[in-house]
Amino acid sequence: MNESNTNPDKQNNSAKGTSGMDIKIYHRVNRLKMKAGGSLNGGPGRLDPNAVDKADVVIQNMANIYPQELQKALSELDEKWEEARGMAENTREADVEMMSNLANQIKDLAGLFGYSIMEYFAASLRDFILESALNREEHVVIVQAHVDVMWVVYRENLKDDAGPVAEELKRMVAEAIEKYS
């Protein structure tokens, strides 16, 4: 293979365009296909369906760890929230980033194992933190509402985002957002 063929500095085959724009297109050899055992002129390939199933089994096998992993993440969120709450408005930047990141991790975790109600509140918290930057004292109430509700969801082991309990919790958070935003 000749790597230099793709290097514009080593070639002199450019055409002068009329628009004066400098556009280059690099058509690369598909090394990945070759590496995977495919033929460059062949059609699309596939992965062993058993391997794909095995990859999903990894998630199923980890499902029993979800409660303890969630508790760990919620405790970390609590800790960061304690720190952020004790600080003056507009000085919470570092904590805001950490908290939004933790909320995002909780969303990932809950989504992975199908806990849609926890995923919903974690995403809501993350988005609220990122949008508001927690720069007003009233925002404390909204974050606290999220954190409280997420602990309830954890303790009650709620999974679906439908049903009377889930709807009631969503309503509580929505009211806090509406009142204090």
Next chain:
Amino acid sequence: MDLDFDEIDENKGKDKGEEAEKPSPSPSLPDKKTEKTEKADTTYSLKNFTILLVDDYEFMRNIITSMLRALGIGNILVCSSGKEAINLLTITEASQRNAAVKGIDLIIADWLMPDGSGQDLIKWVRNHKSDKIHFTPIMMISAYASKKTIIAARDFGANESMVKPVSGKKLSKHILSIIDNPRPFVKTPDFFGPDRRRKEKPFLGEDKRTMNTDDIEAHHERV
């Protein structure tokens, strides 16, 4: 929801203003619709692949690593931030001057990370001077399913974008897409990355593109 570049392309066809800045269609772009009807004739082996996985969340990193192993990936390197990944890529690139050291075939990176985001990492990779780095395929994984995030990933030069939660099916779909549907790389004054259009599509109305084929310098790598 698994919104990805395909869905974005479907929506983008209606936005002719954006198309106006694009180079003329590349003759090598595959027709995805045709491909879908083709029967997969080879079962790939990924044992010689080296993947760099970048995710700040350790639990998720461990799960994705195990899933990649289950899919048969031979070598998996892991980093917990964009910064760490940049350091590793720098060392790997320098080591590759020794022919025995293998390069990284694919980067899988989380979008939102506190210490060097996925966005920072793509920018660094696509702006790197070395062919061994800047052509590396990148798959972004993100908890954000918004069109805005998917478009941003594409416009920074990601090859694929996968919305969490991860699954074996999703991972394999995006890895296969990178193997089977590589797009030519396009370099314009403000973009370097895989061609942002994944398929040729007719459009309604006036053709607002200002370039013609004379404006495009094509480089064909040979085997």
